Amino acid sequence: MALNLIRKLMVSSLFCFTAASATAETFVFTAIPDEDETKLVERFKGVADYLSQELDVEVRYIPVKSYAAAVSAFRNNQVQLAWFGGLSGVQARRLVPGSEAIAQGVEDEAFQTYFIANTSTGIEPADELSALEDNLKDKTFTFGSKGSTSGRLMPEFYIRDVFGAQPDDFFSRVGFSGNHTRTLRLVEAGTYQVGALNFQVWEKELADGNIDTDAVQVIWETPPYPDYQWTIRGDVNERFGDGFKERVTEALLNLDDQALLESFPRSGFIPASNDDYEPIRKTAEEIGILD
Numbered sequence: 001m002a003l004n005l006i007r008k009l010m011v012s013s014l015f016c017f018t019a020a021s022a023t024a025e026t027f028v029f030t031a032i033p034d035e036d037e038t039k040l041v042e043r044f045k046g047v048a049d050y051l052s053q054e055l056d057v058e059v060r061y062i063p064v065k066s067y068a069a070a071v072s073a074f075r076n077n078q079v080q081l082a083w084f085g086g087l088s089g090v091q092a093r094r095l096v097p098g099s100e101a102i103a104q105g106v107e108d109e110a111f112q113t114y115f116i117a118n119t120s121t122g123i124e125p126a127d128e129l130s131a132l133e134d135n136l137k138d139k140t141f142t143f144g145s146k147g148s149t150s151g152r153l154m155p156e157f158y159i160r161d162v163f164g165a166q167p168d169d170f171f172s173r174v175g176f177s178g179n180h181t182r183t184l185r186l187v188e189a190g191t192y193q194v195g196a197l198n199f200q201v202w203e204k205e206l207a208d209g210n211i212d213t214d215a216v217q218v219i220w221e222t223p224p225y226p227d228y229q230w231t232i233r234g235d236v237n238e239r240f241g242d243g244f245k246e247r248v249t250e251a252l253l254n255l256d257d258q259a260l261l262e263s264f265p266r267s268g269f270i271p272a273s274n275d276d277y278e279p280i281r282k283t284a285e286e287i288g289i290l291d
Helices: 002-023 037-055 067-075 086-095 106-110 129-136 149-163 180-189 199-207 236-240 244-253 258-263 274-286
Strands: 026-031 058-061 081-084 100-105 113-118 140-143 173-176 194-198 216-221 229-232 269-271
Touching: 026 037, 026 067, 037 058, 037 244, 037 258, 067 081, 067 086, 081 086, 086 100, 086 149, 086 229, 086 274, 100 106, 100 244, 100 274, 106 269, 113 149, 113 180, 113 199, 129 149, 129 216, 140 149, 140 180, 149 180, 149 194, 149 274, 180 194, 180 199, 180 216, 194 199, 229 244, 236 244, 244 269
Parallel strands: 026 058, 026 081, 140 173, 140 194
Antiparallel strands: 081 229, 100 229, 100 269, 113 194, 113 216
16 A cells, blocks of 8 residues: 555656646747857857846747748747847738837937948048949948848948949949858958948947958948847747736846846847837838838
């Protein structure tokens, strides 16, 4: 009889352990690969550790190889949260009804793209893009990723709007570097004469002494537009418990680790909503990136 009791207790314990394991879900997030992967892994491991402590659940960051892969992971529920750019966030939320932009960097309310040029071109900075038309015509030009807001969408919009031509017709050769850091290095090296990149990447690399200013310089700055944001799936409360979305939002808004914020680089996070990114949606539709 004692043996039977022990067996029952063992089975009961095993069942409880299995049930607990099944319900102990891992909250997974990703981010668009807009910079070198080593930098991103270091940054977002810190975010995962912070969120895990604040939310009292296991949190894991998974890197992806492209902007499209980040959107697909979000659509397929492989991740429940993502650090998107303006355009990729719009794309993801269109594919996942109920998903929401919940937080953005302080700097993301008024983001900018910098146009940069190798100094061998002789192109001097200008306040208006129209003043650079003759100097830019027939130069080689690189965007960042095809899915980037600051590295593709907004610079292409201004090229079309100001010069009245598609990039392939205006420049002698057009490329896509894949991320902002590569754009900087390609123009700095003279592989491309001109490029467009996220202003925050330029400013951080400049502050860190990682730019040869004798070889490359900023020649034009776009007007401000909304960009990066944290977007969360609408079904997280069903999966992780009532109020979970609000807890994630609160944790992001309260993040005050200066070293971690500097790695973005951002001075902090503020509330965001889907409506904030309507200008991005309209611009993407206007130039044919979104249907």
